[in-house]
Amino acid sequence: MDTTEYKTEELLQSRKAKKFNLWLGMIGMFMMFAALSSGFIVYTASGVDKGIKTLLPVAFTYSTIVILVSSLTLHLAFRAAKLEQLSKQRMLLLVTIVLGLVFFAIQLHSWSVLAERGIYFVNNNASQSFIYVFTGLHLAHIIAGLIVLVRCYLGALKPIPFPDNQFRMNLAIIFWHFLDLLWIYIYVFLLLNQ
């Protein structure tokens, strides 16, 4: 066993642990949304005048499509990273970041659609306020996701060594898919309650 091997072994163990950290963090994030969901259910059940009482903006469907596509492009970027096709990886990462920003914009647009219907955040039917809380907190996580993606992009631009690049991409892809699934969960949850 020589020194480099000894190092790699510890590095691999620490990488495995870091990836595991991410999974645990995602469990924590999910718990937050689970708490909001149960809060929503308890609140909405408290009276017949509660509930969403409107159709969700169509824009939510568009944003769902956008974020699904962004997951796909990120996946392709990850594949490119594995094959050491740096320029392709950079391009696909950029596309993913743009799609993330588009998703962000569509969500904000949906808020204005709701506001036009007279459904404001400050609302005596808090079930409707919950729509803003769910989407808003999800957007806060999207910001974190975008930062992660930009960091990957900068890494690929430099470029950092191959294993580091791949590890970074690996974490990013797990997190971004999670944000994607989280949005689908929120959307379905709201759809079932509209």
Add this chain to the structure above:
Amino acid sequence: MSSTVISHGAAHHDAHDHHHETFLTKYIFSQDHKMIAKQFLITGIVMAVFAMVLSILFRIQLAWPEKDFPILEVFLGKWAEGGRMKPEFFLSLVTIHGTMMVFFVLTAGLSGTFSNLLIPYQLGARDMASPLMNMLSYWFFFVACVIMVASFFVESGPAAAGWTIYPPLSAVPTSIPGSGLGMTLWLVSMTLFIASQVLGGVNYVSTVLNMRTKGMDLWKMPLTIWAFFLTAIVGLLSFPVLVSAVVLLFFDRSVGTSFYLSDLVVQGQILPNEGGSPILFQHLFWFLGHPEVYIVVMPALGLTSEVISTNSRKPIFGYHAMVYSLVGITVLSFIVWGHHMFVTGMNPFLGGVFMITTLIIAVPSAVKAFNYIATLWRGNIRFTPAMMFAIGMVSFFVSGGLTGLYLGNAALDINLHDTYFVVAHFHLVMGSASIFGMLCGVYHWYPKMFGRMMDTKLGYLHFWLTFIGAYLVFFPMHFMGIDGVPRRYYAFTAFPFMEKWVSVNMLITWAAIIAGLAQVAFLWNFFSSIWRGKKATQNPWNANTLEWTTPVEHIHGNWPGEIPTVYRWPYDYSKPGHDTDFIPQDVPFSETMSSNLPHDFEGNEEAIRIQNEWNKANNREIIEG
């Protein structure tokens, strides 16, 4: 092979040591788990002293409600004009005392310190899974502490809605002075604190599952690690729920939403909020709040398991039962939160369900209490200060736990809810027990943290004064509670039925002051021993766990060479046939032929055969009982 590996390992870690450490990276923004543990501990101690002073202040008010103390005005200014504390300030004191003790001292100070110190050490890891996250965890905690203390310097005073911050009191900034900026700061501080706990907890879980040394399977882990591991899981699942509750509360306070607010008239003004439910907050809060008490007590249980076994020179009684009862407590902690809400108009059937789940917790708790006593039974006990505190912890856990059976009963709770009976209960079972667990940990692992020993005599003085003081403070409160005296009341003289208890309050306050002064013995001992304590040897308690195989001087990466391999469980104390009364975890069975037992080999037939041959050759007969 081993010799070459050691030299390479050493070379590698030399290289590690030489990445230039400045004062800033070594002592301030350190990423080393040992330094972070010390940072957590010292911050926790400072917070504990602060919160203790707050409690003595409000105890003075409770004992002498009609008396003026001009000196109070000197320190508290307008909060004690003419030497008498204002009711608003009394409420702030109670609130911040609770918040700091529960979260900053017994959560961060306890599991922050010892999880950081012991998880890598006892598992045989160089450091935490993510040292960076670990550092962030401490600094978020530190900023949270600063903000909470800073709220005392706000004109309207610190938060005053109780540590449970129930709305509407906490949600309407105009309701009382303490609901203003002080409450906002409380929320900001707690949000940072939660971030700290989640970062830390993620790291603890991940390190336990991924970074164990060779041979350290889960069933060879010391009970301390099991306790920290399960505590971290509880924290990870429950703290995010508090974030949700706090976010909604923040919107109600600052934006005008109606999640928790409805039909309120404040100072003659009708508030616009309609349709909210304050009960919703209680559900979300207690979904964290109840697991939180186990976050507080489980690390203390883990530390005492280790200390009691080591100082009884006996294997812990029922190791597996101890683990399973911790697991049982972990699971049950999530399905009992409703017992805090029996009197909120809860459906009696639901109340019954929560009552049953609550009372079931008595089973794993009792298993632990009996196992501690069974471990002590006929042990070769060494009454070190750490051991005294460990036994004290068991005492509080039992005497406080018993009253849990009364409070967990939905019918009895109608009478006892929100009285001093509750105060007595949780201060014994959670407060005193966990503080004693923490102190036991400090005395026991001090040589590992600072390379020196604490003074034993001062330790005994500290123990006896604190132990007797704590019982004198909290035990009489049971009787007040049974008489129906409510918590958080400012002046007992204002209510004829409570007046007779003022004399008891005087006893309690004097006991609190003396117990408070006893902490000076601890603080002196703690801080002066850092420089002047007797130099510690590598394994001062003759303990089995891996942290005592590291050198006394702290080095980056913990072990100079290869990390030791683990061969046995951590509780081989006084094993018949062995020449010393302890066998560390990294001693292979091949070196302890005279004490091995057939079940040590876990069905490895080759090993059993070799052992049997040795037994025959050395005329060794094994009688397993």
